Amino acid sequence: MPDKKAEDTLKNEKGNKDTRVPTGIVNEIGEPQKSEEETKSGYVAVIGRPNVGKSTLMNRVLGQKISIVTAKPQTTRHQIYGIHTEAPGQIVFIDTPGMHQGQSKALNRYMNRAAKAAVSDVDLILLVVDALRWTEDDEQALSALKGAKVPVYLVVNKVDKVPQKEKLLPFLQEVSAKYPFERVFLISASKDKGVDELVAGIYEALPKGPPIFGEDEVTNKSVRYLVTELIREKLMQRFHQEVPYSVAVEIESWEEEPRITHIHAIIWVERDSQKAMLVGSGGEALKQVGIQARQDIERLLGKKANLKLWVKVKKAWADNDGLIQKMGYKDEF
């Protein structure tokens, strides 16, 4: 696993209020604390096809939005860590792009590589699937488990969509026969069902050890990166057809004042027609994107933000290996 990148990463707002207490100290209600030899820690890769709820699950455990979520597939594009620290130890989730068969564009190939790379050097893998739906893309995600040397849990998400639970049985049998999963969990990440049981199950699989990251760290990504993602989330949610898959967001300038942060960001698209869609009708849709993104950004930064967005065209950037690297899609997993 790469070492943590210390500077500029997002810290846990809870800070020292975190439930983990240093070795040998007795907490307020008088219970002796676990020494570091008793805590558990490790990396947990969250993989699966697009749109099954991997990012929703990670955010649910962390209790905050670290990874963006939309109703559209192929939302997550990079690996992103979500670091969960509490009394029993530390779970470092690695959220990944959904694995899928479309390999036509350089960006899609990058996303599949980023997802596959997460499977090595971890302590546990969660294969997330959608209750009752098994597709070719699930098969692709499953094939990434070949040669995995660590336990794999099957996590069947969105069980809230299946009122008759007996209908799940044949699906579970079918999927369980495909791989020797160590355990199977039925959950609803968005309705918070079965998630605590899954977290308890994760600790059972992790090795004993001290936390890997500082207890106030919640991700390996910079605040600036999270800001670009929040803008991309609003763009994906608002626009349809090919636009969501053709946007990349870049911070052009970032200026801190005591009470406000001024952020200028460029939205890159692939075609003039896409730019026209974004800025069309007096720019109303883009204005709404800006307002919604600013609200989330202010929550993230804990202060006021002044957000300015520009749309620019870089022809077929997602289809060009050199350009996707320039846009930040580098193989540094």
Ligand SMILES: Nc1nc2c(ncn2[C@@H]2O[C@H](COP(=O)(O)OP(=O)(O)OP(=O)(O)O)[C@@H](O)[C@H]2O)c(=O)[nH]1
């Ligand atoms: N009904 C229901 N919907 C869910 C649940 N979990 C996630 N969703 C929805 O499923 C959609 C996809 O969720 P994401 O978390 O973005 O899925 P993902 O697997 O990270 O998708 P990619 O990043 O594209 O690979 C969103 O609309 C979520 O709100 C759940 O437990 N029940």
Ligand SMILES: [Mg+2]
């Ligand atoms: Mg995701």
